[in-house]
Amino acid sequence: xxxxxxxxxxxxxxxxxxxxxxxxxxxxxxxxxxxxxxxxxxxxxxxxxxxxxxxxxxxxxxxxxxxxxxxxxxxxxxxxxxxxxxxxxxxxxxxxxxxxxxxxxxxxxxxxxxxxxxxxxxxxxxxxxxxxxxxxxxxxxxxxxxxxxxxxxxxxxxxxxxxxxxxxxxxxxxxxxxxxxxxxxxxxxxxxxxxxxx
Amino acid sequence: xxxxxxxxxxxxxxxxxxxxxxxxxxxxxxxxxxxxxxxxxxxxxxxxxxxxxxxxxxxxxxxxxxxxxxxxxxxxxxxxxxxxxxxxxxxxxxxxxxxxxxxxxxxxxxxxxxxxxxxxxxxxxxxxxxxxxxxxxxxxxxxxxxxxxxxxxxxxxxxxxxxxxxxxxxxxxxxxxx
Numbered sequence: 001x002x003x004x005x006x007x008x009x010x011x012x013x014x015x016x017x018x019x020x021x022x023x024x025x026x027x028x029x030x031x032x033x034x035x036x037x038x039x040x041x042x043x044x045x046x047x048x049x050x051x052x053x054x055x056x057x058x059x060x061x062x063x064x065x066x067x068x069x070x071x072x073x074x075x076x077x078x079x080x081x082x083x084x085x086x087x088x089x090x091x092x093x094x095x096x097x098x099x100x101x102x103x104x105x106x107x108x109x110x111x112x113x114x115x116x117x118x119x120x121x122x123x124x125x126x127x128x129x130x131x132x133x134x135x136x137x138x139x140x141x142x143x144x145x146x147x148x149x150x151x152x153x154x155x156x157x158x159x160x161x162x163x164x165x166x167x168x169x170x171x172x173x174x175x176x177x178x179x180x181x182x183x184x185x186x187x188x189x190x191x192x193x194x195x196x197x198x
Numbered sequence: 199x200x201x202x203x204x205x206x207x208x209x210x211x212x213x214x215x216x217x218x219x220x221x222x223x224x225x226x227x228x229x230x231x232x233x234x235x236x237x238x239x240x241x242x243x244x245x246x247x248x249x250x251x252x253x254x255x256x257x258x259x260x261x262x263x264x265x266x267x268x269x270x271x272x273x274x275x276x277x278x279x280x281x282x283x284x285x286x287x288x289x290x291x292x293x294x295x296x297x298x299x300x301x302x303x304x305x306x307x308x309x310x311x312x313x314x315x316x317x318x319x320x321x322x323x324x325x326x327x328x329x330x331x332x333x334x335x336x337x338x339x340x341x342x343x344x345x346x347x348x349x350x351x352x353x354x355x356x357x358x359x360x361x362x363x364x365x366x367x368x369x370x371x372x373x374x375x376x
Binding site: 017058109112149176 | 204206210211214215217218219221222224225227229232233234235236237239240241243244245247248251252253254255256257258259260261262263264265266269298302305306309310313314315319320323324326327328330332335336338339340342343344345346347348349350351352353354355357358359361362365366368369370373
Protein backbone atom coordinates (compact mmCIF):
# COMPACT_ATOMS: atom_id res chain seq x y z
CA UNK A 1 0.00 0.00 0.00
CA UNK A 2 2.82 2.37 0.87
CA UNK A 3 4.46 1.54 -2.47
CA UNK A 4 1.35 2.73 -4.26
CA UNK A 5 0.94 5.90 -2.16
CA UNK A 6 4.58 6.82 -2.65
CA UNK A 7 4.43 6.27 -6.41
CA UNK A 8 1.16 8.22 -6.74
CA UNK A 9 2.49 11.20 -4.77
CA UNK A 10 5.52 11.53 -7.05
CA UNK A 11 3.69 10.86 -10.32
CA UNK A 12 0.87 13.26 -9.44
CA UNK A 13 3.47 15.91 -8.64
CA UNK A 14 5.32 15.42 -11.93
CA UNK A 15 2.11 15.39 -14.02
CA UNK A 16 0.71 18.54 -12.38
CA UNK A 17 4.02 20.38 -12.64
CA UNK A 18 4.28 19.45 -16.33
CA UNK A 19 0.69 20.61 -16.89
CA UNK A 20 1.48 23.94 -15.28
CA UNK A 21 4.61 24.28 -17.39
CA UNK A 22 6.80 24.35 -14.28
CA UNK A 23 8.63 21.05 -14.70
CA UNK A 24 11.93 22.54 -13.50
CA UNK A 25 10.41 22.77 -10.04
CA UNK A 26 10.50 18.96 -9.81
CA UNK A 27 14.27 18.76 -10.29
CA UNK A 28 14.87 21.47 -7.74
CA UNK A 29 12.49 19.92 -5.20
CA UNK A 30 14.00 16.46 -5.62
CA UNK A 31 17.41 17.61 -4.50
CA UNK A 32 16.28 20.01 -1.79
CA UNK A 33 13.94 17.40 -0.30
CA UNK A 34 16.70 14.79 -0.19
CA UNK A 35 18.89 17.31 1.58
CA UNK A 36 16.14 18.09 4.05
CA UNK A 37 15.60 14.39 4.83
CA UNK A 38 19.23 13.97 5.79
CA UNK A 39 19.17 17.17 7.87
CA UNK A 40 16.17 15.98 9.89
CA UNK A 41 18.04 12.74 10.64
CA UNK A 42 21.13 14.68 11.69
CA UNK A 43 18.98 16.82 13.99
CA UNK A 44 17.59 13.63 15.45
CA UNK A 45 21.03 12.28 16.37
CA UNK A 46 21.42 14.49 19.43
CA UNK A 47 17.96 13.75 20.76
CA UNK A 48 18.25 10.03 20.08
CA UNK A 49 21.61 9.82 21.78
CA UNK A 50 20.43 11.73 24.84
CA UNK A 51 17.17 9.87 25.37
CA UNK A 52 18.50 6.40 24.61
CA UNK A 53 21.25 7.07 27.18
CA UNK A 54 18.67 8.12 29.77
CA UNK A 55 16.50 5.14 28.88
CA UNK A 56 19.39 2.76 29.54
CA UNK A 57 19.90 4.32 32.99
CA UNK A 58 16.17 3.87 33.66
CA UNK A 59 16.30 0.27 32.43
CA UNK A 60 19.26 -0.65 34.62
CA UNK A 61 17.54 0.97 37.59
CA UNK A 62 14.55 -1.30 36.99
CA UNK A 63 12.19 1.60 36.26
CA UNK A 64 11.09 0.27 32.88
CA UNK A 65 10.13 -3.06 34.45
CA UNK A 66 8.13 -1.30 37.17
CA UNK A 67 6.28 0.74 34.53
CA UNK A 68 5.55 -2.37 32.48
CA UNK A 69 4.19 -4.13 35.57
CA UNK A 70 1.90 -1.17 36.34
CA UNK A 71 0.21 -1.27 32.95
CA UNK A 72 0.20 -5.06 32.75
CA UNK A 73 -3.64 -5.46 32.89
CA UNK A 74 -4.01 -3.19 29.88
CA UNK A 75 -0.92 -4.42 28.06
CA UNK A 76 -1.91 -8.11 28.07
CA UNK A 77 -5.14 -7.16 26.28
CA UNK A 78 -3.61 -4.78 23.74
CA UNK A 79 -0.43 -6.80 23.13
CA UNK A 80 -1.32 -10.45 23.89
CA UNK A 81 1.81 -11.79 22.17
CA UNK A 82 4.27 -9.60 24.10
CA UNK A 83 5.35 -11.31 27.37
CA UNK A 84 4.34 -9.29 30.45
CA UNK A 85 7.25 -7.22 31.82
CA UNK A 86 9.05 -7.36 28.46
CA UNK A 87 11.17 -4.19 27.94
CA UNK A 88 9.08 -3.40 24.83
CA UNK A 89 6.12 -2.57 27.08
CA UNK A 90 8.19 -0.14 29.14
CA UNK A 91 9.32 1.70 26.01
CA UNK A 92 5.77 1.75 24.63
CA UNK A 93 4.50 3.31 27.88
CA UNK A 94 7.21 5.98 27.77
CA UNK A 95 6.36 6.77 24.14
CA UNK A 96 2.61 7.03 24.78
CA UNK A 97 3.17 9.16 27.92
CA UNK A 98 5.40 11.56 25.97
CA UNK A 99 2.70 11.79 23.28
CA UNK A 100 -0.04 12.46 25.83
CA UNK A 101 2.00 15.32 27.30
CA UNK A 102 2.70 16.70 23.84
CA UNK A 103 6.46 16.09 24.10
CA UNK A 104 6.92 15.08 20.48
CA UNK A 105 10.71 15.33 20.62
CA UNK A 106 11.02 12.85 23.46
CA UNK A 107 8.42 10.52 21.98
CA UNK A 108 10.43 9.54 18.88
CA UNK A 109 13.46 7.97 20.67
CA UNK A 110 11.16 5.99 22.99
CA UNK A 111 9.10 4.88 20.00
CA UNK A 112 12.17 3.70 18.10
CA UNK A 113 13.33 1.80 21.18
CA UNK A 114 9.88 0.18 21.44
CA UNK A 115 10.09 -0.88 17.79
CA UNK A 116 13.53 -2.39 18.31
CA UNK A 117 12.24 -4.44 21.25
CA UNK A 118 9.13 -5.53 19.33
CA UNK A 119 11.34 -6.55 16.41
CA UNK A 120 13.17 -9.00 18.72
CA UNK A 121 9.83 -10.79 19.20
CA UNK A 122 8.89 -10.67 15.52
CA UNK A 123 9.03 -14.07 13.79
CA UNK A 124 9.17 -12.45 10.30
CA UNK A 125 11.60 -9.52 10.53
CA UNK A 126 10.65 -7.94 7.17
CA UNK A 127 6.92 -7.87 8.00
CA UNK A 128 5.17 -5.82 10.67
CA UNK A 129 3.90 -7.97 13.55
CA UNK A 130 0.42 -7.56 15.06
CA UNK A 131 1.94 -5.88 18.11
CA UNK A 132 3.79 -3.39 15.87
CA UNK A 133 0.58 -2.47 14.06
CA UNK A 134 -1.26 -2.00 17.37
CA UNK A 135 1.58 0.15 18.69
CA UNK A 136 1.62 2.31 15.55
CA UNK A 137 -2.16 2.71 15.75
CA UNK A 138 -2.00 3.73 19.41
CA UNK A 139 0.88 6.10 18.68
CA UNK A 140 -0.66 7.97 15.76
CA UNK A 141 -4.11 8.29 17.35
CA UNK A 142 -2.80 9.02 20.83
CA UNK A 143 -4.75 11.20 23.28
CA UNK A 144 -3.21 14.67 23.56
CA UNK A 145 -3.61 16.60 26.80
CA UNK A 146 -1.48 19.63 26.00
CA UNK A 147 -1.17 20.63 22.32
CA UNK A 148 1.57 23.05 23.35
CA UNK A 149 2.74 24.16 19.88
CA UNK A 150 -0.66 25.20 18.59
CA UNK A 151 -1.48 27.00 21.87
CA UNK A 152 1.71 28.99 21.26
CA UNK A 153 0.55 29.87 17.74
CA UNK A 154 -2.83 31.00 19.11
CA UNK A 155 -1.18 33.19 21.74
CA UNK A 156 1.03 34.75 19.06
CA UNK A 157 -2.04 35.45 16.90
CA UNK A 158 -3.67 37.30 19.80
CA UNK A 159 -6.39 34.84 20.75
CA UNK A 160 -8.79 35.90 23.53
CA UNK A 161 -8.78 32.36 24.92
CA UNK A 162 -5.80 30.44 23.51
CA UNK A 163 -6.41 27.28 25.56
CA UNK A 164 -10.10 26.82 24.73
CA UNK A 165 -9.13 24.18 22.17
CA UNK A 166 -7.72 21.83 24.83
CA UNK A 167 -11.06 20.25 25.75
CA UNK A 168 -12.10 19.60 22.12
CA UNK A 169 -8.62 18.19 21.37
CA UNK A 170 -8.85 15.74 24.28
CA UNK A 171 -12.32 14.69 23.11
CA UNK A 172 -11.32 14.21 19.47
CA UNK A 173 -8.10 12.33 20.22
CA UNK A 174 -9.82 10.17 22.86
CA UNK A 175 -12.47 9.25 20.33
CA UNK A 176 -10.03 8.45 17.53
CA UNK A 177 -7.77 6.40 19.83
CA UNK A 178 -10.69 4.29 21.10
CA UNK A 179 -12.03 3.82 17.57
CA UNK A 180 -8.69 2.82 16.02
CA UNK A 181 -7.80 0.39 18.83
CA UNK A 182 -11.24 -1.18 18.41
CA UNK A 183 -10.65 -1.54 14.64
CA UNK A 184 -7.26 -3.09 15.35
CA UNK A 185 -8.71 -5.72 17.68
CA UNK A 186 -11.49 -6.48 15.18
CA UNK A 187 -8.83 -6.91 12.49
CA UNK A 188 -6.89 -9.34 14.70
CA UNK A 189 -10.01 -11.41 15.37
CA UNK A 190 -10.85 -11.39 11.67
CA UNK A 191 -7.38 -12.73 10.79
CA UNK A 192 -7.62 -15.38 13.51
CA UNK A 193 -11.03 -16.68 12.42
CA UNK A 194 -9.96 -16.69 8.79
CA UNK A 195 -6.96 -18.85 9.68
CA UNK A 196 -9.27 -21.22 11.51
CA UNK A 197 -11.61 -21.58 8.53
CA UNK A 198 -9.00 -22.37 5.91
CA UNK B 199 -7.09 22.76 35.29
CA UNK B 200 -5.35 24.42 32.34
CA UNK B 201 -2.55 25.77 34.52
CA UNK B 202 -2.07 22.29 35.93
CA UNK B 203 -1.80 20.73 32.48
CA UNK B 204 0.66 23.36 31.31
CA UNK B 205 2.75 22.97 34.46
CA UNK B 206 2.81 19.19 33.95
CA UNK B 207 4.11 19.53 30.41
CA UNK B 208 6.72 22.09 31.46
CA UNK B 209 7.99 19.98 34.36
CA UNK B 210 7.79 16.60 32.66
CA UNK B 211 11.26 16.50 31.14
CA UNK B 212 13.25 17.92 34.09
CA UNK B 213 11.31 15.58 36.37
CA UNK B 214 11.99 12.54 34.16
CA UNK B 215 15.71 13.31 33.92
CA UNK B 216 16.03 13.61 37.71
CA UNK B 217 13.86 10.56 38.35
CA UNK B 218 15.97 8.37 36.04
CA UNK B 219 19.27 9.56 37.46
CA UNK B 220 18.34 9.58 41.16
CA UNK B 221 16.63 6.20 40.96
CA UNK B 222 19.63 4.81 39.10
CA UNK B 223 21.97 6.17 41.75
CA UNK B 224 19.84 4.73 44.58
CA UNK B 225 19.79 1.34 42.83
CA UNK B 226 23.61 1.46 42.52
CA UNK B 227 23.58 1.72 38.73
CA UNK B 228 26.83 3.20 37.36
CA UNK B 229 24.78 6.08 35.90
CA UNK B 230 27.43 7.61 33.68
CA UNK B 231 28.50 4.31 32.15
CA UNK B 232 24.89 3.20 31.67
CA UNK B 233 24.14 6.48 29.88
CA UNK B 234 27.10 6.02 27.53
CA UNK B 235 26.10 2.45 26.77
CA UNK B 236 22.56 3.43 25.81
CA UNK B 237 23.58 6.60 24.00
CA UNK B 238 25.96 4.67 21.74
CA UNK B 239 22.93 3.33 19.85
CA UNK B 240 21.55 6.80 19.16
CA UNK B 241 23.79 7.64 16.26
CA UNK B 242 23.29 4.34 14.43
CA UNK B 243 19.53 4.50 14.77
CA UNK B 244 19.37 8.05 13.45
CA UNK B 245 21.61 7.19 10.49
CA UNK B 246 19.67 4.00 9.69
CA UNK B 247 16.47 5.96 9.02
CA UNK B 248 18.06 8.35 6.48
CA UNK B 249 16.99 6.46 3.32
CA UNK B 250 13.40 6.12 4.54
CA UNK B 251 13.14 9.77 5.46
CA UNK B 252 14.68 10.94 2.18
CA UNK B 253 12.22 8.82 0.19
CA UNK B 254 9.27 10.24 2.13
CA UNK B 255 10.43 13.85 1.97
CA UNK B 256 11.02 13.68 -1.79
CA UNK B 257 7.52 12.35 -2.45
CA UNK B 258 5.82 14.83 -0.11
CA UNK B 259 7.69 17.88 -1.33
CA UNK B 260 7.21 17.04 -5.00
CA UNK B 261 3.50 16.56 -4.34
CA UNK B 262 3.24 19.86 -2.54
CA UNK B 263 5.59 22.12 -4.51
CA UNK B 264 4.24 21.01 -7.90
CA UNK B 265 0.83 22.34 -6.96
CA UNK B 266 -0.75 18.87 -7.04
CA UNK B 267 -1.93 19.22 -3.47
CA UNK B 268 -3.57 22.59 -4.12
CA UNK B 269 -5.29 21.06 -7.13
CA UNK B 270 -6.70 18.23 -4.98
CA UNK B 271 -7.82 20.71 -2.35
CA UNK B 272 -9.54 22.87 -4.99
CA UNK B 273 -11.41 19.87 -6.42
CA UNK B 274 -12.69 18.88 -2.96
CA UNK B 275 -13.43 22.39 -1.69
CA UNK B 276 -16.95 22.86 -3.17
CA UNK B 277 -18.18 19.66 -1.49
CA UNK B 278 -16.83 20.73 1.88
CA UNK B 279 -18.19 24.25 1.39
CA UNK B 280 -21.65 22.71 1.64
CA UNK B 281 -20.77 21.58 5.18
CA UNK B 282 -19.51 25.04 6.09
CA UNK B 283 -15.83 24.05 6.03
CA UNK B 284 -13.41 26.70 4.71
CA UNK B 285 -11.31 25.44 1.74
CA UNK B 286 -7.98 25.99 3.52
CA UNK B 287 -8.97 23.41 6.13
CA UNK B 288 -8.90 20.74 3.40
CA UNK B 289 -5.30 21.63 2.53
CA UNK B 290 -4.43 21.24 6.20
CA UNK B 291 -6.21 17.88 6.38
CA UNK B 292 -4.34 16.60 3.30
CA UNK B 293 -0.98 17.82 4.56
CA UNK B 294 -1.25 16.74 8.18
CA UNK B 295 -0.38 13.02 7.81
CA UNK B 296 2.46 13.84 5.39
CA UNK B 297 4.51 16.53 7.06
CA UNK B 298 4.31 18.00 10.53
CA UNK B 299 6.16 21.23 9.81
CA UNK B 300 4.21 21.98 6.60
CA UNK B 301 0.93 21.28 8.37
CA UNK B 302 1.90 23.58 11.23
CA UNK B 303 2.72 26.26 8.64
CA UNK B 304 -0.70 25.88 7.01
CA UNK B 305 -2.47 25.89 10.40
CA UNK B 306 -0.60 29.05 11.38
CA UNK B 307 -1.64 30.69 8.09
CA UNK B 308 -5.29 29.78 8.69
CA UNK B 309 -5.18 31.07 12.27
CA UNK B 310 -3.60 34.35 11.13
CA UNK B 311 -5.91 34.84 8.13
CA UNK B 312 -9.24 33.99 9.75
CA UNK B 313 -8.27 34.96 13.33
CA UNK B 314 -7.58 32.54 16.20
CA UNK B 315 -11.11 32.87 17.60
CA UNK B 316 -12.92 32.32 14.30
CA UNK B 317 -14.50 28.98 13.47
CA UNK B 318 -11.80 28.15 10.92
CA UNK B 319 -9.07 29.17 13.36
CA UNK B 320 -10.45 27.02 16.16
CA UNK B 321 -11.06 24.08 13.84
CA UNK B 322 -7.51 24.30 12.48
CA UNK B 323 -6.14 24.40 16.03
CA UNK B 324 -8.08 21.33 17.13
CA UNK B 325 -7.20 19.44 13.94
CA UNK B 326 -3.52 20.18 14.35
CA UNK B 327 -3.54 18.76 17.88
CA UNK B 328 -5.75 15.81 17.01
CA UNK B 329 -4.02 14.19 14.06
CA UNK B 330 -0.48 13.00 13.65
CA UNK B 331 2.23 12.86 10.98
CA UNK B 332 1.34 9.26 10.24
CA UNK B 333 3.68 8.82 7.27
CA UNK B 334 6.64 10.16 9.20
CA UNK B 335 5.93 7.82 12.10
CA UNK B 336 5.39 4.79 9.83
CA UNK B 337 8.49 5.42 7.76
CA UNK B 338 10.82 6.22 10.62
CA UNK B 339 9.61 3.59 13.09
CA UNK B 340 9.43 0.71 10.61
CA UNK B 341 12.51 1.88 8.75
CA UNK B 342 14.65 1.86 11.89
CA UNK B 343 14.18 -1.91 12.34
CA UNK B 344 14.09 -2.84 8.65
CA UNK B 345 10.41 -3.79 8.40
CA UNK B 346 9.37 -3.45 4.75
CA UNK B 347 5.83 -4.86 4.75
CA UNK B 348 3.62 -2.62 6.87
CA UNK B 349 0.40 -4.71 6.66
CA UNK B 350 -2.63 -2.95 8.14
CA UNK B 351 -0.58 -0.32 9.97
CA UNK B 352 -0.93 2.16 7.06
CA UNK B 353 -4.71 1.80 6.95
CA UNK B 354 -4.99 2.07 10.75
CA UNK B 355 -2.78 5.16 10.88
CA UNK B 356 -4.70 6.93 8.13
CA UNK B 357 -8.03 5.93 9.67
CA UNK B 358 -6.78 7.41 12.95
CA UNK B 359 -6.22 10.72 11.15
CA UNK B 360 -9.57 10.57 9.40
CA UNK B 361 -11.43 9.76 12.63
CA UNK B 362 -9.55 12.56 14.38
CA UNK B 363 -10.57 14.98 11.62
CA UNK B 364 -14.23 13.98 11.72
CA UNK B 365 -14.26 14.11 15.53
CA UNK B 366 -12.66 17.60 15.46
CA UNK B 367 -15.23 18.79 12.97
CA UNK B 368 -18.06 17.36 15.06
CA UNK B 369 -16.89 18.81 18.38
CA UNK B 370 -16.07 22.22 16.86
CA UNK B 371 -19.49 22.45 15.24
CA UNK B 372 -21.04 21.54 18.57
CA UNK B 373 -19.03 23.99 20.70
CA UNK B 374 -18.13 26.85 18.35
CA UNK B 375 -21.12 26.78 16.01
CA UNK B 376 -20.34 29.15 13.11
